[in-house]
Amino acid sequence: MANIISDETIEYVGILAKLELSEEEKEAAKKDMGRMLDYIDKLGELDTEGVEPMSHVFAVQNVFREDVVTNGDMREEMLQNAPGEKDGMFMVPRTFE
Amino acid sequence: MAKQYETVIGLEVHVELATKTKIFCGCSTAFGGAPNTHTCPVCTGMPGSLPVLNKKVLEYAVAVGLATNCTITRYCKFDRKNYFYPDNPQNYQISQLYLPICRDGGVEIETAAGKKTVGIHEIHMEEDAGKLIHDEWEDCSLVDYNRSGVPLIEIVSEPDMRSAEEVIAYLEKLRMMIQYLGASDCKLQEGSMRADVNLSVREAGAAGFGTRTEMKNLNSFRAITNAIEGERERQIELLEAGKKVVQETRRWDDAKGESYAMRSKEDAQDYRYFPDPDLVPVAVSDEWLAQIKAAQPEFRTEKMARYQAEYDIPDYDIEIITASKRMADLFEETVKLCGQPKKVSNWLMGETLRLLKEKGMEPEDIRFSPEHLAGLIRLTDEKAINSTVAKEVFEMMFEEDIDPEKYVEEKGLKTVSDEGALRRAVEDVISANPKSVEDYRNGKEKAIGFLVGQTMKAMKGKAEPGMVNRLLKELL
Numbered sequence: 001m002a003n004i005i006s007d008e009t010i011e012y013v014g015i016l017a018k019l020e021l022s023e024e025e026k027e028a029a030k031k032d033m034g035r036m037l038d039y040i041d042k043l044g045e046l047d048t049e050g051v052e053p054m055s056h057v058f059a060v061q062n063v064f065r066e067d068v069v070t071n072g073d074m075r076e077e078m079l080q081n082a083p084g085e086k087d088g089m090f091m092v093p094r095t096f097e
Numbered sequence: 098m099a100k101q102y103e104t105v106i107g108l109e110v111h112v113e114l115a116t117k118t119k120i121f122c123g124c125s126t127a128f129g130g131a132p133n134t135h136t137c138p139v140c141t142g143m144p145g146s147l148p149v150l151n152k153k154v155l156e157y158a159v160a161v162g163l164a165t166n167c168t169i170t171r172y173c174k175f176d177r178k179n180y181f182y183p184d185n186p187q188n189y190q191i192s193q194l195y196l197p198i199c200r201d202g203g204v205e206i207e208t209a210a211g212k213k214t215v216g217i218h219e220i221h222m223e224e225d226a227g228k229l230i231h232d233e234w235e236d237c238s239l240v241d242y243n244r245s246g247v248p249l250i251e252i253v254s255e256p257d258m259r260s261a262e263e264v265i266a267y268l269e270k271l272r273m274m275i276q277y278l279g280a281s282d283c284k285l286q287e288g289s290m291r292a293d294v295n296l297s298v299r300e301a302g303a304a305g306f307g308t309r310t311e312m313k314n315l316n317s318f319r320a321i322t323n324a325i326e327g328e329r330e331r332q333i334e335l336l337e338a339g340k341k342v343v344q345e346t347r348r349w350d351d352a353k354g355e356s357y358a359m360r361s362k363e364d365a366q367d368y369r370y371f372p373d374p375d376l377v378p379v380a381v382s383d384e385w386l387a388q389i390k391a392a393q394p395e396f397r398t399e400k401m402a403r404y405q406a407e408y409d410i411p412d413y414d415i416e417i418i419t420a421s422k423r424m425a426d427l428f429e430e431t432v433k434l435c436g437q438p439k440k441v442s443n444w445l446m447g448e449t450l451r452l453l454k455e456k457g458m459e460p461e462d463i464r465f466s467p468e469h470l471a472g473l474i475r476l477t478d479e480k481a482i483n484s485t486v487a488k489e490v491f492e493m494m495f496e497e498d499i500d501p502e503k504y505v506e507e508k509g510l511k512t513v514s515d516e517g518a519l520r521r522a523v524e525d526v527i528s529a530n531p532k533s534v535e536d537y538r539n540g541k542e543k544a545i546g547f548l549v550g551q552t553m554k555a556m557k558g559k560a561e562p563g564m565v566n567r568l569l570k571e572l573l
Contacts (some may be wrong), residue, residue: 016367018181055174060377067116067153070123073134078141078242086232088132089239092183095229 003037005030100337101301104329105309106264106294107218107256110271111249112281113225113289114157120224120248121148121191121376128287132241140224140246142186148375150175154248155198155379157280158222159389161250162199164274164396165217169386173198174378175222178368183240184226192251194370197221198379203255204274206266215267216255223249250280256295256306261325265318268292276422277396282461285316292321297342298332307332308342312356314349324349328356400425408438414446421460424449430467435474444470448488452495465494473501485558486510512561516568519552519560523568526551537573545569 084091122139138146177189199220297309536544
């Protein structure tokens with residue numbers, strides 16, 4: 001494996017992804033990530049000189065909506081997806097800045 | 098000698114666009130709906146939902162870019178800005194990093210020191226987040242996603258401003274242009290225009306920049322001015338004490354007049370931007386750009402020139418009225434109805450501005466209609482009410498947009514033009530106030546003022562002062 005993931009990197013990725021990993025899981029994740037990066041490196045071998053970076057898989061552009069209200073009150077449906085509900089709002093764990 | 102410091106300021110201004118629907122779904126953007134009644138799978142971030150760009154958002158963004166002399170990015174796209182916070186249901190905000198819609202513009206501002214140009218680094222389109230409410234009772238947080246997906250543009254300036262005065266001039270210029278375009282109502286108090294201030298200080302003459310901080314929660318021009326002055330002082334004190342300024346986001350508390358470092362939205366500020374695969378790129382064709390250009394409204398300079406040619410009102414009035422799109426629209430519509438530019442201007446420049454100032458309101462908050470203002474002017478023209486009553490009626494119109502003609506009728510405020518009734522009132526006043534009458538007859542001209550006042554009081558203010566004067570002189 002050409003790419004070695006350091007302990008600091010896996011710690012940092014864990015923080016970003018809001019994941020708490022056990023020591024075992026960390027080792028496994030380090031290996032997986034290394035393999036993924038090796039695979040990506042393979043793509044680096046291609047000559048992409050003069051090729052525009054692709055921004056979308058399909059050759060489609062300019063797909064728009066007109067500015068017209070099409071949705072009604074779907075609160076009851078939407079709240080069925082909520083982890084909890086109170087006063088018509090989504091209830092989530094206490095969060096503050 | 099104490100060191101001289103220079104303040105360097107750049108702004109990030111978020112403006113909520115005046116579209117009827119959200120940026121990527123057909124939910125209404127109407128303000129004040131019951132929580133979550135304007136939501137759907139797209140704006141609550143449900144897996145499998147597909148965002149589609151609202152065409153009007155792009156057109157407004159391009160219109161603002163053109164008005165601020167930007168280069169329009171002819172091929173632009175959207176990116177995901179990743180962060181975890183419950184007001185953001187997708188765990189990413191759809192924004193633009195790599196190819197923002199507008200770049201490299203600038204607006205000219207004027208302060209006491211003269212004119213200067215403030216550069217605009219870029220303008221990008223993005224979506225607003227939901228609203229978090231903290232529930233002390235249940236010890237949890239509650240989220241309302243009605244604002245989630247409301248379209249915003251973020252206007253990022255260059256660090257070209259050096260004082261609070263320049264910052265306010267820049268914001269007022271932006272606000273006026275955007276209001277003229279109809280792209281937003283730009284109300285700071287209601288959050289449809291929000292400014293984050295990036296500020297650093299450096300020794301006068303230094304070439305590089307100092308470390309900057311970003312200040313948030315500024316919802317009035319006054320708060321912005323206070324925050325700039327407070328932060329400048331704070332940074333200078335740190336430097337003078339040999340300490341370093343830490344690059345951080347701070348929250349301004351205008352009541353306390355101080356700022357404090359905010360807890361960051363996550364432990365690490367690493368947004369890991371990448372192109373949003375759900376949204377296709379946008380290509381702005383020559384024809385489309387030409388269409389948006391052609392649809393640009395008359396801006397202030399053109400409007401001022403037209404007013405000078407069309408209306409017989411002083412240049413000073415023109416300057417004040419055209420400073421706000423709302424005022425200018427109200428002026429033109431009322432003049433169309435009553436054909437009296439000077440009288441309309443007097444009501445706007447006098448009572449309207451006075452009441453706005455007194456109540457701390459903006460011209461955009463004006464509630465009375467052109468029809469009602471024209472009606473009030475008609476009442477005064479016909480001498481159906483005198484000027485004191487007219488001002489009272491105007492205050493009611495300002496408060497509740499009442500119909501002045503109906504109101505005057507219902508409250509019986511019409512001037513008494515029945516000379517007989519007035520004559521009787523004057524006679525009563527004369528016999529009740531022998532002292533003043535004697536003073537007047539002995540040459541104290543001023544005594545008549547008291548008698549006019551007494552007559553007006555007896556008539557409950559509903560008399561024509563000219564007529565009262567004439568009758569008094571006649572009977573004395």
